[in-house]
Amino acid sequence: MPSGTMAMLETYPKAINLDRAELAAAIDALNDCAQACTACADACLSEDMVADLTTCVRTNLDCADICATTARVLSRHTGYDANISRTLLEACATACRSCGDECAGHADTHEHCRVCAEACRACEQACRDLLARIS
Amino acid sequence: MPSGTMAMLETYPKAINLDRAELAAAIDALNDCAQACTACADACLSEDMVADLTTCVRTNLDCADICATTARVLSRHTGYDANISRTLLEACATACRSCGDECAGHADTHEHCRVCAEACRACEQACRDLLARIS
Amino acid sequence: MPSGTMAMLETYPKAINLDRAELAAAIDALNDCAQACTACADACLSEDMVADLTTCVRTNLDCADICATTARVLSRHTGYDANISRTLLEACATACRSCGDECAGHADTHEHCRVCAEACRACEQACRDLLARIS
Amino acid sequence: MPSGTMAMLETYPKAINLDRAELAAAIDALNDCAQACTACADACLSEDMVADLTTCVRTNLDCADICATTARVLSRHTGYDANISRTLLEACATACRSCGDECAGHADTHEHCRVCAEACRACEQACRDLLARIS
Numbered sequence: 001m002p003s004g005t006m007a008m009l010e011t012y013p014k015a016i017n018l019d020r021a022e023l024a025a026a027i028d029a030l031n032d033c034a035q036a037c038t039a040c041a042d043a044c045l046s047e048d049m050v051a052d053l054t055t056c057v058r059t060n061l062d063c064a065d066i067c068a069t070t071a072r073v074l075s076r077h078t079g080y081d082a083n084i085s086r087t088l089l090e091a092c093a094t095a096c097r098s099c100g101d102e103c104a105g106h107a108d109t110h111e112h113c114r115v116c117a118e119a120c121r122a123c124e125q126a127c128r129d130l131l132a133r134i135s
Numbered sequence: 136m137p138s139g140t141m142a143m144l145e146t147y148p149k150a151i152n153l154d155r156a157e158l159a160a161a162i163d164a165l166n167d168c169a170q171a172c173t174a175c176a177d178a179c180l181s182e183d184m185v186a187d188l189t190t191c192v193r194t195n196l197d198c199a200d201i202c203a204t205t206a207r208v209l210s211r212h213t214g215y216d217a218n219i220s221r222t223l224l225e226a227c228a229t230a231c232r233s234c235g236d237e238c239a240g241h242a243d244t245h246e247h248c249r250v251c252a253e254a255c256r257a258c259e260q261a262c263r264d265l266l267a268r269i270s
Numbered sequence: 271m272p273s274g275t276m277a278m279l280e281t282y283p284k285a286i287n288l289d290r291a292e293l294a295a296a297i298d299a300l301n302d303c304a305q306a307c308t309a310c311a312d313a314c315l316s317e318d319m320v321a322d323l324t325t326c327v328r329t330n331l332d333c334a335d336i337c338a339t340t341a342r343v344l345s346r347h348t349g350y351d352a353n354i355s356r357t358l359l360e361a362c363a364t365a366c367r368s369c370g371d372e373c374a375g376h377a378d379t380h381e382h383c384r385v386c387a388e389a390c391r392a393c394e395q396a397c398r399d400l401l402a403r404i405s
Numbered sequence: 406m407p408s409g410t411m412a413m414l415e416t417y418p419k420a421i422n423l424d425r426a427e428l429a430a431a432i433d434a435l436n437d438c439a440q441a442c443t444a445c446a447d448a449c450l451s452e453d454m455v456a457d458l459t460t461c462v463r464t465n466l467d468c469a470d471i472c473a474t475t476a477r478v479l480s481r482h483t484g485y486d487a488n489i490s491r492t493l494l495e496a497c498a499t500a501c502r503s504c505g506d507e508c509a510g511h512a513d514t515h516e517h518c519r520v521c522a523e524a525c526r527a528c529e530q531a532c533r534d535l536l537a538r539i540s
Contacts, residue, residue: 008247012177055483057327062489072173091493183456193349200339218368226354226357305410305436305476305480308480309417338473341440
């Protein structure tokens, strides 16, 4: 089933520099990761051992903000600027790597960190796949 | 298939004041609408008749920002404050109504406005359904 | 000294429905509050007693997101829609009230909460002043 | 007069890896640029010649989102991760360069583009100054 992201991409009236299905997959991975990180930050705040999870909360907040912004930039095609997309994807892959590592370290103890780490890994890969197409 | 949103909600370690499946559906509708509005704003910018679509671009940008923020607020359960959720959902339903009306007015001419109007209608309904549970 | 916000408002090429100086003051209060709440959430995470501050972190995050979105909406004048501005300002004043109350409760113990509470109070007042002009 | 940003930074209860005054200056430049770009995008939409300004609108939207996210990341010190700050500052400097160039090209015709270009130049410099301290 095509996501709403793909349905909108198919309606864009001009040319797009990237394959639309690959682009839609990357945007969906970014939005999924942003959502997972926002939820994981809040779930960490509700754990009794929150004092052991403050780095996780912080990295989740960074990763959520960066993924959300990257999804927006990739959703714009008018006046495309490859330099912005490339450097932002590199920052986003970096944030997903850090957040995935941090959450993976708590995955045995906290199910929300386990699920969030998976979303971060998938998003990091989607960013790197797209980077390979742009550069 | 449960969305990633629902998978994360199921891991939240404390009580949530709302039904988790209904909440996940609302968050998904909000994120879908934010994505559609961001894409529709950009598609409008690429239309030759952009001068006739400036109100549509503006309303899309507002709706995207408000939906994204509402999705984040609804994704946090620690220290829940019904007053914030209720007033924000009312603002979000208002923005979705305005954006849905504006896009519907261009739906015959622009496919992106037609798809975006559907996302706005679905999101407005999801906001109103959730409001009925909160108040 | 006029802020950068006022300098930009003075260059808007069409009519604006509100007094530009009052509008600039509200936007500046919103951006200041968003910044204070983002910083206060992080300062709370660094306190040894973070377990007592989780509601404060959560309310800070909500207030930061809502203030930032409200500042953006108020910065757009093309295709102005009073219903969106009004309902969003009401949600924003509600969030600033909640966050100001929460931070005020920690103001004697944490200087960041004292400074943040002041920013929330000022922002709530700016939202209510603007609401009085719109409705 | 110290900005609200500096007032909050002074209350952070642990060590910060960067000079607080330099960091506050960078955060203020980022927030000013985000505000200018949001306003410039909307002012462009209100120009009769909006069809000539669609690349400017798009670049303004990207720059606003990236500057706002970078200001948030730099406002968090708990669990500091230099790799995220560095790559994001590089993306932000790139976006400010692109947006500053685009706006400068319209500065003789549109006062909002002239003012916005100045904000982009100042923000790009602030990002590069901070990068020199981090790497």
